[in-house]
Amino acid sequence: MYSTDVAPAGGRPTSAPTFAVPHVESEPTADGRLLIRSTDPLGEHPVSVVHSFRAHSEAHPDRLLVAERVGGNWARLTWGEAREQADRLAQGLLDRGLADRPVLVLSGNSRLHLVVTLAAMTVGAPVVPTSVAYSLQSADHAKLRTMADLVEPGLVVAEDASFAQAVVAVGEGRTVLSAGGDVPESVPVADLGAAPTAEVDRRCAALGRDDVAKVLFTSGSTGTPKGVLCTHGMLSANQQQIRQIWPFLTEEPPVLLDWLPWSHTFGGNHDVNMVLANGGTLWIDDGRPAPGLVERTVRNLADARPTVYLNVPAGYATLLPHLERDPAAAEAFFSRLRLGFFAAAALPQQLWDRIEGLAAGAGAGMRMTTSWGLTETAPAATSAHFPITRSDVLGVPLPGVELALVPVGEKTEVRVRGANVTPGYHRRPDLTAAAFDEHGFLRTGDAVALADPDDVAAGLVFRGRIAEDFKLSTGTFVSVGTLRPKLLSASHGLLTDAVVCGQDGDCVTALAWLHPDHAGRVDGNGVPEESLRRELAATMARLAAEGGGSSQCVERLLVLTEPAQLDAGEITDKGYVNQAAVRDRRADLVALLTADPVPPRVVVRG
Structure with a gap:
């Protein structure tokens, strides 16, 4: 059942501040490192984002959770409907003996993808979302085969017939799930579900912080993709860290219009989990930062009117000209916007200045900000949760995060330790051992510098990948x-x-x-x-x-x-x-x- 008229989260801004005041301290060590940490302790948080989802689904079942374009119109799913579908699918996984093996998702961002993720995580089956490009744009599906061979999934999820060739590459001997059964040899999602029993609740209650929620393959921007273990605890901790630096999230459930792929940590962990952890609404953007596609984003703004907008620099570069020449689109973009956020790459200062100028012209109180992190850090590790004018400032450590600035040749590498850091890589103990230094800090390979050498509270600035x-x-x-x-x-x-x-x-x-x-x-x-x-x-x-x-x-x-x-x-x-x-x-x-x-x-x- 999909609703067509349900209320989203969001609404009028509250008095809650956008940013919490950061508190950091530093400590030089005898071996030349500089340790920087937040003095704000990490607050209490659920074991898993799934627990947050289930609590919100009971508190406001009629609120819109997710909307997706289908045939030009929005197909919508409320929190209560998503809970019902996720629990039924979770029972289906149990009945078919699939709850103890990974679930490989070939599909892009969709209601099916979200419900499958919630169902699998509810009963403890790790979810492995893969890049749609590896299914639809790859000529040989080699990377997809490598991933499937490594994780050995019990279930493969393919939205529709466009994924048929990818299913041939990885689906042999595995159960294949599709939306309507139009993928050859697949089971329609309606046929896999079953009335939930007490075992679904029991499995969910038994989840531990160290249990693996997802295996996310790194993008391979600096090497061969590897499967990062994302535990329930690290994902939940990261959302608590974000909630502590953006206090308004507690009182204003976020409304997102978002295209970022769920196969990556930015879209799949940072953004989707922000909605799940805070009772918000996600409008799945069928646009992209490309000619002929960004126009869809502009159209969708009128319906979504986000309160938090998150994108990569290329996304802002493509969207900005449309906002500059289309007052109606700019009004829809800024009407409820609390935060404009970018990550994943450096934002050219010229773009930053144009965005700030456009916001000022619209009379918007929006704040631009950014953070830094990796797939291995769930992903946020730092945040600029204070006023900044430079686009290269990465901010300061989140509550519960400790950074080590370590000299590496002529550069300074930033390393991370905290509750949001991965325990390692799937079936790669060699990579896991090499990823951590003798003090237990994750080696990131990213170079940074202090924005103000005399004031660590001014934050860090990015100095690129050391390997580049x-x-x-x-x-x-x-x-x-x-x-x-x-x-x-x-x-x-x-x-x-x-x-x-x-x-x-x-x-x-x-x-x-x-x-x-x-x-x-x-x-x-x-x-x-x-x-x-x-x-x-x-x-x-x-x-x-x-x-x-x-x-x-x-x-x-x-x-x-x-x-x-x-x-x-x-x-x-x-x-x-x-x-x-x-x-x-x-x-x-x-x-x-x-x-x-x-x-x-x-x-x-x-």
């Missing part, structure tokens, strides 16, 4: 994580992403993708037209004018005409570009950047 950085022939280090967003910001929207090159060379160069609006300004051989060449040269000149020396200037640039390829590991479906993979796969183009004489495809700084 390289040296020029002069011995100068190039911080890719710092330079890339500066280049994109200097392009004034001309570029959507870039790969920084120049290892062991005399200068920094870059490969870059044009914004789709400018794609026609490059000929069939990849040569920019003269006006575009001047704009790209001016972009590099503006970047150089910001200062920072040779490591923060781009001297030559080449426009890429082929999109980043998923199967080649160049990009994730969330939009994060693997710098090393692109440089390796396109080594011939990297070589053109330093060729003499300068090839026609290459633009030199003006």
Whole structure:
């Protein structure tokens, strides 16, 4: 049963503050580390997000939990309906002997995906959501097979017939569940469910904090994907940490319009669990940060009117022009918005300034903020829950989180310890052992610095992935994580992403993708037209004018005409570009950047 007229969460803002005042302390150690921790203790919280879900479903069964576009209209599911369906499906898992094996989900964000997740977690079956791109965009399904072989699921969930080929790759000998049975050899979800018995409640009550709720495969942005163990305790602890720094969530159940894939920790753990833990409403956005799809997001804003908006920088870059030229869309976006949030990559400062300016023009009290974390940290580990004007500030540790800033060569790595940190990797004790240092801190591979060396309360700033950085022939280090967003910001929207090159060379160069609006300004051989060449040269000149020396200037640039390829590991479906993979796969183009004489495809700084 799907409701068509149910009230969402949200409503008029309360007097609850948006941010809690952060309290942090630091302690230098004899071995050169700097420990930074929140002095606010982690508050009491349920064993599992499932327990939060069940409590809210009893407290407000008629509130809208999730809405999904079907045939152009919203199909809706209330909290009470979701609870009923999840419990019936949980009993079906028990009856078929599937409750003690992982559940592999091929489908994207949907009501079915959510109900299956809740059902499996209720009876203790780990959920393994996989990237839809591995099912629908991959030519060989190799990564999908690797994941299935590693987790050995009992149940495979495929929404509809579009997943048929992926099911062939991983479904042999396994029960396959689909929405309506239109996937060959699948069981319709209606046939798997059964009237719940007391065993469902018993299994849920027996869940422990150390039990595995999900296995989330990392995106592979810096290496081979690996299965991160997400326990019930770490997911629930992370939502309590977020609730303590955003106190309004307790009084204002969040309303989200969200497209971020549930196969990643940002969408699947941070965002969905925020709704489940706080009794909110999730409108599943069928839009994406791409031409022809972002228009769907703009349309959906009028119905959802989010109170919290969460996106990756590429999402803001695509949505912002529509808000700037469409007052009605801007009004819908800002009408109830408490927080605008970004994560997963650095936000170019130029985008930050435009968003802030648009909010001020709309008279909105929205605050922009960000946090930092990984799949391994559930994901939030830090948050900028205080006023900031710089987009590269990552904030301070969450309650119950301890950071260690550790010198690694010429950089400083941030490491994490706390209740929200994973115990390790599925069936990979070698990776688990290597992931933690001798003090029990998770090694992250991310470089940071203090925003103010004299005040740890000013937070951390991101300095990129240590593995992505390289040296020029002069011995100068190039911080890719710092330079890339500066280049994109200097392009004034001309570029959507870039790969920084120049290892062991005399200068920094870059490969870059044009914004789709400018794609026609490059000929069939990849040569920019003269006006575009001047704009790209001016972009590099503006970047150089910001200062920072040779490591923060781009001297030559080449426009890429082929999109980043998923199967080649160049990009994730969330939009994060693997710098090393692109440089390796396109080594011939990297070589053109330093060729003499300068090839026609290459633009030199003006």
